[in-house]
Amino acid sequence: MKNNIKTLRAAFQLTQSDLAEKIEVSRQTVNAIEKGKFDPSLPTAFRLAAVFNCSIEELFIYESEE
Amino acid sequence: MSSELYINQKSNSMNSKFIASRNRLAKWSLAWVFTTALVTFGSQFLWDSQIITVLSISISLAVGVGMVLANRKFVNDGDELQRKIQLESMALTLGLAVVVGIAYSQLDTTNLIKADAEISVLILFMGITYIFCVFFNSRRYS
Structure with a gap:
């Protein structure tokens, strides 16, 4: 699943560590989510949306696996 | 307390909790290895009593249970x-x-x-x- 987290994080001037602290995960997890290697849980997605003050749909772009 | 401050404090406590769980698991694992070695080598070189052997095996089992529980906590704290x-x-x-x-x-x-x-x-x-x-x-x- 693609996402706009890296762009938004840069716009909000946050490091991966800053964002990790805000959404209660490790920096490695933020890095994996940004690179699209790991899809976060729904609570983490909501916390990300709260940090960037946007909706989940604005953060993540769903791609069908077909 | 602002929500941002609350989240940061909660996150920091989560990280320290995870590190504490990891250290606790390492201590339990070392203790289990030590008690297992004690059972193996103690019965060969240190004592010649079945009661002491049974007692040391019981201690090793109890420490092993502690290690398993510490491992579960370690996984849950991640x-x-x-x-x-x-x-x-x-x-x-x-x-x-x-x-x-x-x-x-x-x-x-x-x-x-x-x-x-x-x-x-x-x-x-x-x-x-x-x-x-x-x-x-x-x-x-x-």
Whole structure:
């Protein structure tokens, strides 16, 4: 699943560590989510949306696996 | 207290909780290795009493239960990616231990190897497999 987290994080001037602290995960997890290697849980997605003050749909772009 | 400050404090306490769980697991694991070694070598070199042997095995079992509980807490204290890495590593380790363990046992029962199949070899295999799985899974998500 693609996402706009890296762009938004840069716009909000946050490091991966800053964002990790805000959404209660490790920096490695933020890095994996940004690179699209790991899809976060729904609570983490909501916390990300709260940090960037946007909706989940604005953060993540769903791609069908077909 | 602002929500941002609350989240930061909660996150910091989560990180310190995870590190504390990891350290606790390391201490329990060392204690279990020590008690296991005590049972093995103590009965050979230190004492000649079955009561002491039974007592030391009981202590080793109790410490082993503590280690298992510490491992569960360690896994639960990780975030979702860390739990996924642990779950995948444990699944691979368990699967390989069953498959390789049975094959190793069959090598013994069919007399294809001269030495007896020892459980310690299987435990060593599981330990090495688990370390490799955690290493490669961590790299996969980094």
